[in-house]
């Protein structure tokens with residue numbers, strides 16, 4: 405039974421991603437990392453490929469990271485995490501979660517080969533991609549996770565390609581656990597991270613994590629936009645546990661297209677979609693509907 409957000413706030417009072425970090429107001433990465441670490445607890449080692457995370461946690465001795473960890477070169481994230489796990493094992497230590505925490509640029513693009521290697525070997529690590537749909541730390545360049553039609557500095561007229569199905573790619577490695585989550589549903593995220601913590605082998609969680617400056621929206625809208633993405637069916641919450649696919653509560657009733665909210669509501673709140681034409685909006689809608697057809701088949 406997933407606890408409500410109100411219940412969790414009362415019980416999970418310990419902070420591991422500390423206040424005073426330098427993330428922007430309304431940062432989805434900040435919210436996601438905070439709840440992830442609450443679920444994982446102190447006995448966690450975090451490996452962070454180059455991203456906003458390296459910057460917002462700050463430098464020792466003033467770091468906002470309340471657990472042990474290291475920054476890492478983009479391409480080596482999962483390889484480094486797997487190496488740390490092997491070192492711990494050699495010393496007989498088995499009660500520490502090794503977490504590789506990557507942005508979408510790191511996960512979709514530059515770190516994909518080391519993630520694929522670790523997944524194929526079923527290395528005993530937790531891999532999380534927080535997806536703000538562009539390379540934000542360097543000023544919003546497009547990544548494989550940027551959606552069709554979105555403005556970035558390298559797609560000034562809107563991206564021409566659709567978002568890559570990264571959770572699907574990781575799933576194809578037949579790993580024990582793949583899940584999607586969202587900064588807008590911290591209780592669902594907390595539950596999934598807790599479940600992954602208690603499993604062995606390669607576990608993957610993909611978190612939808614909005615970014616106000618990069619997506620061009622007001623900082624108070626992060627949770628609303630996260631929820632809109634789920635309600636429109638643009639972002640689907642699900643788990644694949646030992647090969648078994650299951651839609652999560654918030655997405656479970658959206659297989660019927662008439663239950664999904666209009667994509668226009670989601671798009672119009674964000675400046676990055678301002679340039680989209682009617683034809684482009686329809687193309688994006690068709691892509692969403694096509695994804696849901698695949699989900700319907702998955703469930704059968």
Ligand SMILES: Cc1ncc(C[n+]2csc(CCOP(=O)(O)OP(=O)(O)O)c2C)c(N)n1
Nearest residue numbers: 454455456507508509510538539540541542
């Ligand atoms: C090989 C390499 N290329 C480029 C950079 C510069 N760089 C540092 S962080 C970053 C953006 C990372 O994007 P993402 O993984 O999506 O994380 P975000 O910044 O969005 O949190 C880039 C391009 C780098 N550190 N190493």
Ligand code: SF4
Nearest residue numbers: 427428431456540615
């Ligand atoms: S640029 Fe975006 S992801 Fe980076 S700290 Fe600011 S809000 Fe967070």
Ligand SMILES: [Mg+2]
Nearest residue numbers: 507508538540
């Ligand atoms: Mg990013």
